[in-house]
Amino acid sequence: MQIAIIDDMPLNLLLMEKLVAHEAGAIPHTFVDASEGLKWCLDNEPDLIIVDYMMPGLDGLEFISRVRERHPREEVPILMVTANSERTTRYEALSRGANDFLTKPIDKHEFAPRVHNMLKLRQAHKLTRDRADILAEEVRKATADILQRERETIVRLARAAEFRDPETGAHIQRMARYSALIAEHLSQPGSFVSDLLLAAPMHDVGKLGIPDHILLKTGALSPDEREIMKRHTTIGYDILKDSASRVVQLGASIALSHHEKFDGTGYPNRLSGRDIPLEGRIVAVADVFDAISSSRPYKQAWPIEKAVDLLLDGRGRHFDPDCVDVFLDNLDDVIAIRDECADD
Template identity: 70%
Template sequence: MKIAIIDDTPLNLVLMEKLIGHHPGWTPVTFGVPGTGLQWCLAHEPDLIIVDYMMPGLDGLEFIRRVRAEHARDDVPILMVTASDERKVRYDALEAGANDFLIKPIDAHEFNPRVRNMLMLREAHLATRTRAETLAAEVRRATEEIHARERETVTRLARAAEFRDPETGAHIQRMAHYSALIARRLQLDADYADAILQAAPMHDVGKLGIPDYILLKAGRLTAEEMAIMRRHPVIGHDILKDSSSAIIQLGASIALSHHEKFDGSGYPNGLAGADIPIEGRIVAVADVFDALTSERPYKPAWSLERAVAWLEDGRGRHFDPVCVDALLSNWSEVLRIRDRFGAEV
């Protein structure tokens, strides 16, 4: 246990240093200049501070106030040594943050028990801190386990939809990363951008409820078949909406809103502009861009130039203009995502 002693009287320093040195495990660190002692106490973390009241330049009260101003030092016990028995001095010292007092001349029979009591208080504080840190670490581990299970659930839901849809795992990865890219370029919260990366793959989970003869049809859908296909956002929302997971709740919103159009001509609810949740507006751009530039059994992949022209033509009609601009304004990152997830997975 390190004990910082600050006193401008050399005789007092020698006396207290000797008293402390008699106890194994107690290490005195002495300072005759209060400013130097303050710098050391702020740069280190002593287990006990013993400071004189009457010192030139920086008295004991101001010394204590400056130590206590540092939040990391608010549980270090402080003994103030004073020749004064005036109550106001004691009141001021307690107000400043002193824990106990020693009256000069120092009595060894009083000094040792008070120091021992203060160090026992310090040990209790350290034990509490250790327990708190251990508990915080356990909470972090438990939280990460929950997040890992959420990610696994999301992945399995997305994979389940893939088995019934000609879209591929590479498409799911690309559109999710495009979505996160757009969120970041819109300067949305970093946690939100990470959440949309995890939630976007659930956008078409409602296709689990669409019959195969419609979902896998190579030709153009009839009006009746299109009406059934357009139910998949509501089906996906119903699958996901009651989850206690914030990520899956975000996935429910994406599933319901990613086919809405900025001009109100989309489905299922005909929402327009800012009435469409931002996550739906983001995923609409990311999903369509990757669908256009990906090969499907029913169409070849479009060139990047043709897909970009389609997005720009749809600004303000199909797509939120700021989401289109956010994707296209970081073209090098778009190409990096395409290269990274170019192979079907």
């Protein structure tokens, strides 16, 4: 236990140092110069400060005020030693942050138990603080474990839909990263960007509810089949909507809205403009770009230039203009993601 003793009288310092030394585990640090004592107290975390009231230059009241700017009352106890028995002095010392008082001349029978009691309180505070830190760390670890399990479940859910669809795992990686790129350059909060990166792969989870003869059909869909295929948006929403997870709730919104069009001609709810959730507008750009610029068993990949032309043609009609603009402004990063997450 580190104890700072500040008194301009060397004899008093020596006496208090000897008395403090009787306390088990106590290490006294004595200062005849109040300014030097203050500097040590501000640069360190003492377990107890014993300070004289009447000192030249920096008196005990000002000393306490300066210490309390660095060490709150509940953390570091301060014991003031004074020959002044006036109540006003004590009231002022208490208001500035003193915890207890000793009156000169020092009585060792009073000094020892007061120091002992204050150090015991300090030990209890440190123990409580350490326990709180340990508990906070355990909570952090448990929360991280829960988040990791949540992410694993989300990835597995997205892959379950992927196994029923002739798209690749690389597709959901690319479109998720494209989505995060767009969100970041739209100046969205970091939490939204990271959540979107996890939620975007769930955009087509509703395809789990689409019959194979429609989902895997290589030819053109009939009008009735097309209407059934469109249901994957509402099916995905119904699968995800009641989750307590913020990321899964975001996935539900994406599943429902990523086929809406900016001009109101999309599905399932024919929303338009800013009525379409931002996450749906973002994923629409990312998903379509990756779908047309990637090879599938039933089609060849479009050249990047042609895919860019499609986005420009659909700007303001199919796609949110802002999303298209930031996507194309960062096309070098898009191509880097495409190359890094290639299908092979």
